[in-house]
Amino acid sequence: MAVLLGCIADDFTGGTDLAGMLVKHGMRTVQMIGVPTGPVPDDIDAIVIALKSRTNPVEEATAESLAALKWLQDQGCRQFYFKYCSTFDSTPRGNIGPVAEALMEALGTDFTIACPAFPANQRTIYKGHLFVGDVLLSDSGMRNHPLTPMTDANLVRVLQQQVRSKVGLVEFATVAQGGAAIAERFAALRTEGCRFAVVDALTNADLLALGEACADMPLVTAGSGVALGLPPNFRRAGLLAGDLNEASAAAATLPATGGRRAVVAGSCSVATQAQVAAMKAVQPAFNVDPRALARGEDVVAAALAWARPLLPDGPVLVYATSTPEEVRAVQAELGVDAAGALVEDALAAIAQGLVAAGVGQLIVAGGETSGAVVKALGVTGLRIGPEIDPGVPWTVALSGASGGDNAPPPLALALKSGNFGTTDFFLKAWEHLT
Ligand SMILES: Nc1ncnc2c1ncn2[C@@H]1O[C@H](COP(=O)(O)OP(=O)(O)OP(=O)(O)O)[C@@H](O)[C@H]1O
Numbered sequence: 001m002a003v004l005l006g007c008i009a010d011d012f013t014g015g016t017d018l019a020g021m022l023v024k025h026g027m028r029t030v031q032m033i034g035v036p037t038g039p040v041p042d043d044i045d046a047i048v049i050a051l052k053s054r055t056n057p058v059e060e061a062t063a064e065s066l067a068a069l070k071w072l073q074d075q076g077c078r079q080f081y082f083k084y085c086s087t088f089d090s091t092p093r094g095n096i097g098p099v100a101e102a103l104m105e106a107l108g109t110d111f112t113i114a115c116p117a118f119p120a121n122q123r124t125i126y127k128g129h130l131f132v133g134d135v136l137l138s139d140s141g142m143r144n145h146p147l148t149p150m151t152d153a154n155l156v157r158v159l160q161q162q163v164r165s166k167v168g169l170v171e172f173a174t175v176a177q178g179g180a181a182i183a184e185r186f187a188a189l190r191t192e193g194c195r196f197a198v199v200d201a202l203t204n205a206d207l208l209a210l211g212e213a214c215a216d217m218p219l220v221t222a223g224s225g226v227a228l229g230l231p232p233n234f235r236r237a238g239l240l241a242g243d244l245n246e247a248s249a250a251a252a253t254l255p256a257t258g259g260r261r262a263v264v265a266g267s268c269s270v271a272t273q274a275q276v277a278a279m280k281a282v283q284p285a286f287n288v289d290p291r292a293l294a295r296g297e298d299v300v301a302a303a304l305a306w307a308r309p310l311l312p313d314g315p316v317l318v319y320a321t322s323t324p325e326e327v328r329a330v331q332a333e334l335g336v337d338a339a340g341a342l343v344e345d346a347l348a349a350i351a352q353g354l355v356a357a358g359v360g361q362l363i364v365a366g367g368e369t370s371g372a373v374v375k376a377l378g379v380t381g382l383r384i385g386p387e388i389d390p391g392v393p394w395t396v397a398l399s400g401a402s403g404g405d406n407a408p409p410p411l412a413l414a415l416k417s418g419n420f421g422t423t424d425f426f427l428k429a430w431e432h433l434t
């Protein structure tokens with residue numbers, strides 16, 4: 001059977017978030033790292049191509065996204081999905097708007113939605129305004145983001161700055177009336193010359209109604225939340241087998257993994273800070289100091305020498321996670337990009353060494369950090385398994401360099417977005433593995 005849904009995600013943890021959502025709702029899903037150059041598993045309903053296109057130059061992001069679309073079209077996908085962050089991470093230049101417009105043009109379609117709502121992670125939209133928990137996006141920690149500071153919560157206004165065409169709004173009063181009412185409003189907006197509709201959504205029920213209204217839309221652009229409303233369309237059309245519970249249990253089945261356990265954290269987000277503190281309190285932890293890296297000390301060798309004897313006794317934590325004040329001080333000394341790259345390279349080399357030392361189950365915290373680690377491990381794709389917390393599933397690497405001589409055992413990876421997961425995430429995640 002041909003693949004039903006072809007997805008393009010603008011970062012790695014975001015790709016895993018989307019893939020996990022699809023699996024949870026009964027679609028067998030694989031995540032590929034970049035546009036695949038080799039074969040992909042053939043027993044799947046959805047493919048997510050994860051790019052690192054959130055903050056690179058618009059032209060580059062657009063070209064990479066179009067290449068991914070072309071590959072997905074060649075697989076015969078029936079519908080396409082552009083996944084961005086639930087906090088709509090972007091700047092007035094993009095990349096959300098320009099990439100969406102380029103994909104629409106390539107698909108020959110003149111209408112789509114824009115909806116980062118993810119109620120399970122407290123991202124809701126009302127009157128076109130995005131809320132993070134109880135506060136507007138512009139009052140949340142996102143206002144201080146180093147690359148994509150979000151200082152306006154009005155998504156119609158934010159998106160309108162990024163696109164040539166007109167942006168409209170489907171208000172909550174319409175969404176509450178269900179799929180048919182939303183579809184009617186789409187038609188009206190189209191008549192008014194709008195090519196994008198920001199859609200209000202407060203609950204998963206709203207996203208289910210929205211999904212129904214998007215059944216025939218060639219391209220959906222959204223966070224991962226909207227994806228929960230698409231599998232029912234395929235099921236209604238007889239394209240997705242089995243009942244939901246059976247299908248989602250089957251979709252989340254992963255091959256058994258084993259080996260030692262470790263956590264590598266390069267995220268400095270609020271949620272990760274609490275998770276690092278919780279793990280440090282009960283498990284061995286090694287701090288990667290950017291200043292020591294800058295002095296040329298062999299921090300990677302030191303971390304691995306420290307970890308090896310501890311691994312048989314349970315998960316170890318290697319972290320660079322620091323307070324915002326400390327990160328700012330280090331960035332002032334070393335430069336923002338240089339500090340980030342030094343830490344990413346070191347954590348990636350440590351992850352590689354840990355896998356060579358027998359780690360078969362690895363959690364990585366942070367999108368950029370995950371990108372660096374996945375690349376260093378030579379992982380080309382991820383098979384998606386059970387959800388640990390909303391937006392973070394366990395996955396198994398489709399291929400990876402393990403340092404072993406023969407065929408390496410499958411590597412279990414959980415790529416955790418900086419701000420996702422409960423405080424005990426690093427301690428409880430292992431319970432979800434078989
Ligand atoms: N102590 C530190 N000082 C300076 N930079 C650091 C430090 N620790 C980590 N970093 C860098 O901060 C960046 C964190 O970005 P990353 O995307 O990994 O996390 P995040 O933004 O919390 O995650 P997400 O993108 O999933 O929300 C990385 O480039 C990392 O190397």
Ligand SMILES: O=C(O)[C@@H](O)C(=O)CO
Nearest residue numbers: 013014017085086367417
């Ligand atoms: O949507 C989200 O918040 C995440 O999947 C993400 O994109 C993190 O970078």
